[in-house]
Amino acid sequence: MRRPLVRRGTALAISALLLPVLAGCGGSDDKKNDSDPKAKSTAQSTDELVIYSGRNEELISPIIKKLETATGTKVQVRYGDSAELAAQILEEGDKTKAGLFFSQDAGALGALSQAGMLGKIPQKSLDKVDAAFRGGQDDWVGVSGRSRVIAYNSKKVEKAPDSVKDLTKPEWKGKVGYAPTNASFQAFVTGMRVLEGDEATLKWLKDFKANGAKPYAKNGAVLDAVDKGEVSLGLINHYYWYEKAAEVGADKLTAKIHFLPGGDPGALINVAGVGVLKDGGQSAAAEKAVDYLLSTEAQTYFAEETKEYPLAAGVTSSVKDLPPLASLKAPKIDLGKLESLQKTLEMLKEAGMV
Secondary structure (H helix, E strand, O other): OOOOOOOHHHHHHHHHHHHHHHHHOOOHHHOOOOOOOOOOOOOOOOOEEEEEEOOOHHHHHHHHHHHHHHHOOEEEEEEOOHHHHHHHHHHHHHHOOOOEEEEOOHHHHHHHHHOOOEOOOOHHHHOOEOHHHEOOOOOOEEEEEEEEEEEEEOOOOOOOOOOHHHHHOHHHOOOEEEOOOOHHHHHHHHHHHHHHOHHHHHHHHHHHHHOOOEEOOOHHHHHHHHHHOOOOEEEEEHHHHHHHHHHHOHHHOOEEEEOOOOOOHHHOEEEEEEEEEOOOOOHHHHHHHHHHHOOHHHHHHHHHHOOOEEOEOOOOOOOOOOOOHHHOOOOOOOHHHHHOHHHHHHHHHHOOOO
C-alpha cells in the first residue's frame, strides 16, 4: 500500500528535527564541498535529472559524468550535507526539485522513507542488492558500503580490542581518538542505540569520554593521529586506511586496522544509497540513474576509486587485503532505523561530546 503524501506541516516538523543535526555533523565524506547552497535546479523532461547529493563533488563527479553518457540523461547536481538536503526535500514537499536523492548514509534515506517522500524502486534494481543494504519499504537501495573499524598503531598495540565496549577500560585511558561531530560516528552511535537501547548507549558514551577519548574533526584526522602515535587507537571507516595505503604505500603506514568480530556495534556496515523522489516528476530518468549506479562500471568505480564495498551482486573489490564483504561480522540491523539522528545528537550533547 502506498504511503500518503506527507503533509507540509509534518515535513517541516521532521525537517526541524533533522536540521539541528547539521550543527554537529562534519562535511559529507570528510572532503571539501564546493557547492553553492543557494543553487536552484529544475528538470523539465524524463531526459533531465536533478540529483540532490550528500556525497561530495570531488568524490562522485566522475561517475556522474559517466552516468550522463551511459543513460543519455542531462544531470544537474546540488551538493550538500545529506541531512541538510533531506530536510530541504521535506520542506519542498510535492514541489521538490529533486528527482533522485544520493545520500552519504542510510539515516537520511530512512527519514525520507518514513515521511513517504520516496517512490518504490523497481524490483529488478532491488534484486541486485542484498536486502540488508536496502530500505525495508523497497524505496531506497544502497550503492556502496563502508565498515566501521578500529585503527591501531602497530608499534604501540600488539592486538586491537575486539569490541568498542573494551575502549572504556583503564588500559585505554587517553589512548583512543574519535570524530564525534562526524556523520559516520553519529551513525555508529545511532546503530548502538537501535541494538542495545538508549540507556546502555548513553552509559557507554559517558564512560568512553570519561576514559579520556580524544576528539578530532574528521576520520582522516583520527587515522593520521593513530599513524603518528598521538593515540594508540582510533574509530574510523575502513576506506580511509585503504585510500591512505594506496597513496603512500601500506608498508609506510604504522597504522593498521582491525575489523571487529561477533556482530559488535563498532562493526556497523553503513551504506551510501539512492532514493527516487515520488514528487520530483523525474521517475523515469531517476530509475535509469539507479540502474547505472548498480551497473558493473559504477560499482567498479566505487570499489577501486573510493575503496568502498560494491553492493551489487556479481561485483567484487580488487583492493589488496580488503576482506570480502560477506566475511564481515557486522551487527544485524535495519539500516532504515538509523534515521533517528536528532536523538543521537541530543545524547552526544548530554555526554559532553558535541
